[in-house]
Amino acid sequence: MNAKKIIRNLLLLFAIGSLAYMAIKEVNARRAIADPKFASAAQLTSATKLVVYFFSEGKECTTCEQIPLYTRAALEANFANELKSGEIVWCAIDVDEPRNSHYIDEYQIFAKTIVLSRVADRKQTRFKNLVRIWDYVSDKKAFVDFITKEIRAELDAAA
Numbered sequence: 001m002n003a004k005k006i007i008r009n010l011l012l013l014f015a016i017g018s019l020a021y022m023a024i025k026e027v028n029a030r031r032a033i034a035d036p037k038f039a040s041a042a043q044l045t046s047a048t049k050l051v052v053y054f055f056s057e058g059k060e061c062t063t064c065e066q067i068p069l070y071t072r073a074a075l076e077a078n079f080a081n082e083l084k085s086g087e088i089v090w091c092a093i094d095v096d097e098p099r100n101s102h103y104i105d106e107y108q109i110f111a112k113t114i115v116l117s118r119v120a121d122r123k124q125t126r127f128k129n130l131v132r133i134w135d136y137v138s139d140k141k142a143f144v145d146f147i148t149k150e151i152r153a154e155l156d157a158a159a
Helices: 002-033 062-078 080-085 102-106 140-156
Strands: 050-056 088-094 113-120 123-129
Touching: 050 062, 050 140, 062 080, 062 088, 062 113, 062 140, 080 088, 113 140
Parallel strands: 050 088
Antiparallel strands: 050 113, 113 123
């Protein structure tokens, strides 16, 4: 009888712990996407050369949560000065919101993605949808290297 109670209590504790873990993970993922130290696209300045968009829709799966986290890691590690100066702007957008649905056609979005939008005089001059991020999402180092290379190429390219 005592063994049954102990097992029941352990299973209950495990279930509650699992739910708490999932809730904390969800909150942290949402917080990472909307980190206030990264500006929104509405805050473009004359210094802005590149907007790095993360486009999401619906519920984030574990793999999908890596995309903004790894992208932010690349930005923070390799482009901290550009972020601080406003040369690069990070912007997370949920295309499930009706006001954002136009991005689907504008950037040919068919899955969660990163889009690099080249800007001159606060207007987009070109963009690149980095659909290949899915090739690297299971390897953080490869993902960060890919994003860094793509951002560097856009910054170095003529407007």
